[in-house]
Amino acid sequence: MLSISKLTPGQEFYYQRSVAAGLDDYYAGRGESPGIWAGSGADELGLDGVVQDGQLAKIIRGVDPVSGSRLRKQPRKREIKIERINAETGERRIETKTLRPVGGFDLVFSVPKSVSLLHALGDEETRLAVNAAHTSAWQAVLDYLEDEACVTRRGKNGVERENAPGFVAAAFQHRTSRAQDPHLHTHVIVANMARSPSDGVWRALDGNAILRTYRLAAGYLYQTHLRAELGRTLGVEWEVPVKGMAEIRGVPQSVLSEFSQRRLQVVARLTEWGTAGWRAAQSAATLTRERKEHVDLAQLREDWRARAAEHGLSQRELRELLHRSPTQQLASHGLLDLARRMLGPEGLTARRTTFSEPDLVMAWAEAHTHGAPAGRVRTIARRFAEVEGIERAGSEPQPGRPAFYTTSELLAAERGALALVERGRGVGAPSLPGVVVATGGLSAEQEAMARAVVTSPDRVVAVVGLAGAGKTTAARAVTAAFRSAGVPVIGAAPSGIAAERLRDKIGVPAVTLHRLLQRELPPGCVLVVDEAAMAETRVLEPILEQVERAGGKAVLIGDPQQLPAVGAGGLFAGIVERYGAVELFENRRQHDPQEQEALEAIRRGEGRDYLLFAEQRGRLVVAENPLAARDQLVADWWSAARDDLAGNVMIALKRSDVGELNTLARSLMDAAGRLGPERLKSPYAEFATGDRIVCRRNADRPHP
Numbered sequence: 080m081l082s083i084s085k086l087t088p089g090q091e092f093y094y095q096r097s098v099a100a101g102l103d104d105y106y107a108g109r110g111e112s113p114g115i116w117a118g119s120g121a122d123e124l125g126l127d128g129v130v131q132d133g134q135l136a137k138i139i140r141g142v143d144p145v146s147g148s149r150l151r152k153q154p155r156k157r158e159i160k161i162e163r164i165n166a167e168t169g170e171r172r173i174e175t176k177t178l179r180p181v182g183g184f185d186l187v188f189s190v191p192k193s194v195s196l197l198h199a200l201g202d203e204e205t206r207l208a209v210n211a212a213h214t215s216a217w218q219a220v221l222d223y224l225e226d227e228a229c230v231t232r233r234g235k236n237g238v239e240r241e242n243a244p245g246f247v248a249a250a251f252q253h254r255t256s257r258a259q260d261p262h263l264h265t266h267v268i269v270a271n272m273a274r275s276p277s278d279g280v281w282r283a284l285d286g287n288a289i290l291r292t293y294r295l296a297a298g299y300l301y302q303t304h305l306r307a308e309l310g311r312t313l314g315v316e317w318e319v320p321v322k323g324m325a326e327i328r329g330v331p332q333s334v335l336s337e338f339s340q341r342r343l344q345v346v347a348r349l350t351e352w353g354t355a356g357w358r359a360a361q362s363a364a365t366l367t368r369e370r371k372e373h374v375d376l377a378q379l380r381e382d383w384r385a386r387a388a389e390h391g392l393s394q395r396e397l398r399e400l401l402h403r404s405p406t407q408q409l410a411s412h413g414l415l416d417l418a419r420r421m422l423g424p425e426g427l428t429a430r431r432t433t434f435s436e437p438d439l440v441m442a443w444a445e446a447h448t449h450g451a452p453a454g455r456v457r458t459i460a461r462r463f464a465e466v467e468g469i470e471r472a473g474s475e476p477q478p479g480r481p482a483f484y485t486t487s488e489l490l491a492a493e494r495g496a497l498a499l500v501e502r503g504r505g506v507g508a509p510s511l512p513g514v515v516v517a518t519g520g521l522s523a524e525q526e527a528m529a530r531a532v533v534t535s536p537d538r539v540v541a542v543v544g545l546a547g548a549g550k551t552t553a554a555r556a557v558t559a560a561f562r563s564a565g566v567p568v569i570g571a572a573p574s575g576i577a578a579e580r581l582r583d584k585i586g587v588p589a590v591t592l593h594r595l596l597q598r599e600l601p602p603g604c605v606l607v608v609d610e611a612a613m614a615e616t617r618v619l620e621p622i623l624e625q626v627e628r629a630g631g632k633a634v635l636i637g638d639p640q641q642l643p644a645v646g647a648g649g650l651f652a653g654i655v656e657r658y659g660a661v662e663l664f665e666n667r668r669q670h671d672p673q674e675q676e677a678l679e680a681i682r683r684g685e686g687r688d689y690l691l692f693a694e695q696r697g698r699l700v701v702a703e704n705p706l707a708a709r710d711q712l713v714a715d716w717w718s719a720a721r722d723d724l725a726g727n728v729m730i731a732l733k734r735s736d737v738g739e740l741n742t743l744a745r746s747l748m749d750a751a752g753r754l755g756p757e758r759l760k761s762p763y764a765e766f767a768t769g770d771r772i773v774c775r776r777n778a779d780r781p782h783p
Contacts, residue, residue: 119245306450503538
């Protein structure tokens with residue numbers, strides 16, 4: 080795992096307090112190891128070997144520790160003005176916020192828990208092998224970050240980006256967590272400066288390249304290199320990687336849990352807050368942090384061995400984990416098979432239309448279950464980007480901003496659909512030029528939309544309207560006109576719920592787009608697709624082909640600026656961009672002019688005004704913390720759902736939040752006697768009469 084955080088001047092003293100006074104103390108088990116200089120920038124300054132007292136503080140402040148000369152002027156903390164809005168009165172006021180300078184970045188390379196146990200409980204030879212593998216891995220990844228993310232900016236507003244030669248960094252290896260559990264990790268402190276290759280001036284780094292663009296790829300690369308080294312030297316086998324990281328095969332889960340006390344502290348704080356996510360975990364880790372104390376390592380090891388044995392990992396069982404098999408790498412035929420899968424519908428573009436160079440590194444790093452040297456993974460990723468079947472997407476890459484790609488397979492689907500729309504223009508698709516459309520109850524804008532769709536001879540007609548514009552209501556008039564003329568009409572939508580809603584609104588059979596793929600359309604039919612912006616390209620394209628084969632017409636209704644497709648989408652937006660659409664701009668759902676304006680602000684990307692409006696109307700509940708907000712949400716839901724369970728729902732962004740809300744809601748239902756006494760238990764959940772169950776995958780084959 081690799082976590083990265085910003086470092087302000089002064090925070091570096093933590094690392095100096097944590098290290099031992101010298102090598103003798105370290106090897107005797109007192110304190111942590113002394114820091115060592117790392118990075119090409121450190122070599123350039125003549126910084127080598129052990130970090131001496133006071134040197135790290137100087138480099139963080141932009142001073143050469145050897146000569147004492149100032150390399151980069153450290154910016155002072157500054158104050159900026161931010162606007163605050165009083166929700167009750169609408170009053171806007173200006174407040175001052177202090178921004179502190181970034182002195183460096185703390186890159187924390189952590190081995191998996193099973194590897195920490197191997198390092199803590201193994202003999203001296205094993206510990207040395209784990210140390211060597213860990214050091215080799217983080218050094219290889221530092222090389223990767225120097226090549227890709229060591230970027231400075233120059234010129235007015237920093238518009239000129241340059242790849243600098245390398246980092247000035249200091250590495251501090253730690254063996255325990257703050258809860259005194261085995262936790263082998265290294266803090267690599269990267270100073271926020273690098274020498275510009277064009278003029279030799281030391282400038283600040285582009286933090287986005289380190290913190291965001293390449294962080295995940297670096298973590299995956301570290302883990303696969305570590306697996307390869309430990310497999311080569313100790314012969315351990317690995318479980319299947321999850322998010323780039325794998326545990327040693329054979330280590331009981333109970334042992335991993337027993338030695339994760341630090342993680343339990345963080346999880347407890349997250350539970351107390353009622354939240355989750357990487358940023359929340361970073362905050363929880365900081366607030367639960369205690370100063371690491373110097374301890375007797377020999378005594379700790381005895382305690383660790385006893386605890387491990389109690390949970391199924393004795394010294395004999397530990398030895399059995401070693402030298403099981405030689406390191407296994409993907410053979411050439413395995414690489415080819417994997418490459419084909421990555422280029423296909425279930426590969427790199429299964430859920431997104433494009434992927435970047437760091438995405439390729441992550442994919443290939445995780446594909447090597449038993450690990451691979453970082454250099455090998457980087458080479459494979461680089462060559463893979465050049466194979467037939469991958470095409471460049473977007474603008475040219477810049478330093479710190481990688482290239483993006485897509486697959487020829489996905490592009491072929493998109494291009495095929497656009498070509499179908501082009502050749503279907505004016506082709507004489509089902510239309511009713513002489514029929515009067517029943518427009519009772521429609522606005523003038525909706526009437527115009529209905530007439531345009533009904534009279535158009537195009538194979539594909541797109542309709543775009545903002546939320547609340549009455550797109551589906553106008554589609555009902557379109558459906559009625561075609562059905563009165565004997566033209567068969569079918570409805571479809573990306574999800575089952577949307578299909579049901581469409582069926583109820585327009586009065587014709589409607590199914591999901593996936594289910595429609597298994598059917599042949601009737602000749603000369605009209606297909607109405609609702610929520611077309613959420614349709615995946617690989618699903619919508621063959622459906623348009625079905626419409627063409629049937630000699631029919633497709634009416635695509637949606638809004639490219641609302642929710643996107645779950646998988647690789649964008650086809651509807653492409654059709655609208657190239658061939659236009661019938662548009663509905665009048666908001667008929669919200670009648671309050673202020674609310675209409677607030678919603679329009681969201682569409683323009685200005686969400687703050689809508690939040691103010693919602694809070695003033697009592698639609699936005701502000702709580703002191705996530706836990707209080709969750710409790711209030713459940714209480715409000717139950718107040719309404721007690722008498723109308725089917726008509727009230729709770730919505731959350733993350734699946735973890737959804738799970739917690741469902742658990743709380745079910746407890747309220749059970750306490751109120753809304754669930755039957757008989758229970759059906761599975762390894763994952765308990766079910767009772769009265770539970771509402773949502774099936775997330777369709778069963779297309781009939782049940783016996």
